[in-house]
Amino acid sequence: MKRYNWYVIAGIMLITLSALLYSMHYFLFHDSHHIFIYFVGDIAFVPIEVLLVTIIIHRMLNMREKKTMLEKLNMVIGAFFSEVGTSLLKQFGEFLTLQNTVSSRMLTIKDWSKIDFQDFKNNLKATDLSIDIKKGDLEQFRLSVLGKKEFLLRLLENPNLLEHDTFTDLLWAVTHLTEELAYRDSCTDLPETDLQHLTGDMKRAYILLVQEWLDYMQHLKQNYQYLFSLAVRMNPFNPTASPVIR
Secondary structure (H helix, E strand, O other), rough: HHHHHHHHHHHHHHHHHHHHHHHHHHHHHHHHHHHHHHHHHHHHHHHHHHHHHHHHHHHHHHHHHHHHHHHHHHHHHHHHHHHHHHHHHHHHHOOEHHHHHHHHOOOOHHOOOOOHHHHHHHHHHHOOEEEEOOOHHHHHHHHHHHHHHHHHHHHHOOHHHOHHHHHHHHHHHHHHHHHHHHOOOOOOOOOOOOOHHHHHHHHHHHHHHHHHHHHHHHHHHHHHHEEEEEHHHOOOOOOOOOOOOO
């Protein structure tokens, strides 16, 4: 309420000042015709000024601010893959029934064009990424994921995530899977119904993880070649991945 009163007082003061200046102009030059010509001209320009300032310029500044924010968010995404994402992709691979189908395409990502990235992401939606939860070591997977829980929760506290819906969805999916596993003392001897439930959670997280990794790799290739070089060498879909350049 006090802030509203301050605006009212400031408005009254500015209008009073304007009236005083116009009065001073009249008493000095006694030319009301000149005053009204410029007064009407200034009012006529107000809509154009609103268009330029509040719509065009304001929108350009917002776009620039959003671009800067997304750049900072890509740093957060990079930290996510360094700490959690890359290792998760490797671990998920142990449960895939069609691992070789996906991995073989990913090995050539170094030479992909923008069209190749988009085509693969489109085809990924139609690919049956079936997960056999009994194929890998679920208990070891649970222990590994639980070690990253605190890091995931810290990422969710970042307000910039609101500007990146897909990455937010990924974090929620991975966090949910982590919580599901955390509430179980062990993943051995689980009933079939529970294994089916966990399979759905794993598949949701894995699909979002692959999609986000592709977006991140495309971003690195377009903007940071040196980071892309390391990411390619540490490709989680490459079983012989190594940071050593040969």
